[in-house]
Amino acid sequence: MLNGIAASRGIGIGSVCVIGETDLSYDKNKAKGVTEEKARFQKAVRDFKEETMAMAEDVRKRIGAKEAEILEGHLVMISDPSMAGEMEKMMETGQCAEAAVEAVCDMFIGMFSKMDDDMMRQRASDIGDIKVSLLKLLLGIEDVDIRHVAPGTVLVAKDLTPSMTSQIVKENVVGILTEVGGKTSHSAILARSLEIPAVLSVPNITELVKNKDTAIVDGTEGVVYINPEGDTLSAYIRKREDFIRKQSELQGFLGKETVTADGERVELFCNIGTPKDAAKAVECDGEGIGLFRTEFLFMDRSHMPTEEEQFAAYKQAVTTMGTRAVIIRTLDIGGDKDIPYLEMKKEENPFLGYRAVRYCLGNPESYRIQLRAILRASAFGKIKIMVPLVTCVEELRSVKRMVEEQKRALEKEGVAFDKEIEVGCMMETPAASLIADLLAKEADFFSIGTNDLTQYTMSVDRGNADVAYLYSTFQPSVLRSIKNIIEEGRKAGIPVGMCGEAAADPMMIPLLIAFGLTEFSVNPVLVLSARCTISKWSVKEARELAERVMALTTEEEIAALLKREMRE
């Protein structure tokens, strides 16, 4: 068994085809003359552009516009004066075309691969791809044609360049294995959009296999087997069938309403971290945004974002969602999220300290800017404001007062906003849970954050390995707390959502249905599986199970029962 990075989910079993490295050596002193070298070079560039354009067009049709952009990027780069121009300058000093291409490309590769930015480092592999293509054209080397590999092939290569991956035919390739590349590399993105299982960064894989070997590619777990034993093979054949069956079952939930087995409608929203993710939520069939974290606007920079910057980000998210709701959580920093320019004091107990709404209310001049930006964006869709880490009614009141102030200011300036904008509480502290009835009278909605609620209820730092065993949403105390929040919200007639990881957990879902949760907010990729699980429970069955669960005494018993009864 070999391990690598699980880059594209699914299981592929097939016959290996190793794509070897091409010999690109040449005689460095082969230059015939400046004019000749330049002419050879210009012809190679012309051919390169022609081939790349054709490939981009093909990829756009077969795979998608986003994937074709990678190749179009190659065209932009080779057309840049500092690429072709620099290469020609070198030829003018008597270098052959090959040496000029290699030197300039290597210079840029060196520059980009040193950058502390994942996407920028990708440019290094783009330039490497351009270099190889140009050298092949100059040396007259024909490319291996991946397009014509036999059906049932597992492609194995040191690295798959975009020009190679763009030739992959989904019908023939059942798996991809490489020695380099991570989750965000071109090969990974392409493999995912073609839905081909892929495991990347498997050490020495090109040397460990030979053509016609049988390989199992488990792209979900990041595991590879070469020439597996009969038992392993048959186990994986079953696994592959299960995976395919599950995938097609889940696809059947695309575009469907989220309803329980007995027809009770609930909302299924998404958690997002940047405005761009909203598109992902739409693509994954999310019915709204249950948690839009705004920290990204404040992190990795040197000063506070302006009102305009924030407004643009909120507006982008809300316009992407159309008429669907977007719940924006106001700044939740502190705890483990440090932002250097805010110069927050080092604290003995940051999770119990000056964070989230406490910090915001203590810095009203910055908080006002955020509220104003959110209000302005509310003119473009359905926005709700969510206050994190509420522990007492006064905090909610203070935020609502500030919202009203900003509304009046905007009204005076004649700026449009949603006058009916809702302000709700993120329920993530034992204090908020215990006064849920009081908060429910003044909040427009609740959203339960299970990660912090569990941590604070159990008084456990889940990053601390010695106590992490206590961190479980299935602790009776945490479940009682969740039940109480939902019931108090329902009593007061306000919607209650959940935006923690537990909302997508198939073990948790029946309990949430039983307690009366109205909105589940999950990671976009989990929308269909959550919708599927919800559809398998009637409210009556869920309540029966919840009754049994709530009568149990220990976490162990509860988790065991829920696991037995789980429906996926």
Added chain:
Amino acid sequence: MVSQKIIVTNEQGMHMRPASVFSQAMSKYASSVKIQFNGTEYDAKSVMMLMSACIKCGAEIEIQCDGADEADALKEAINLVESGLGD
């Protein structure tokens, strides 16, 4: 020469697409267009140079245009950055 400071606000910073939109727009001017960032000067007509600057969201850059059509060039450069560089 005319110049102006501005903050890059598009989420991805000067990545492939924004950089290529910007460099292509600037290439049509006769004036030279440079970007000052982190104490280094970059040719804004070159997508490679722009990307090599590793300018991220929230970064402050100074755009300098020098030549016959410098005012127009600077105006378009600022507009482009403000509108998020087509991102």
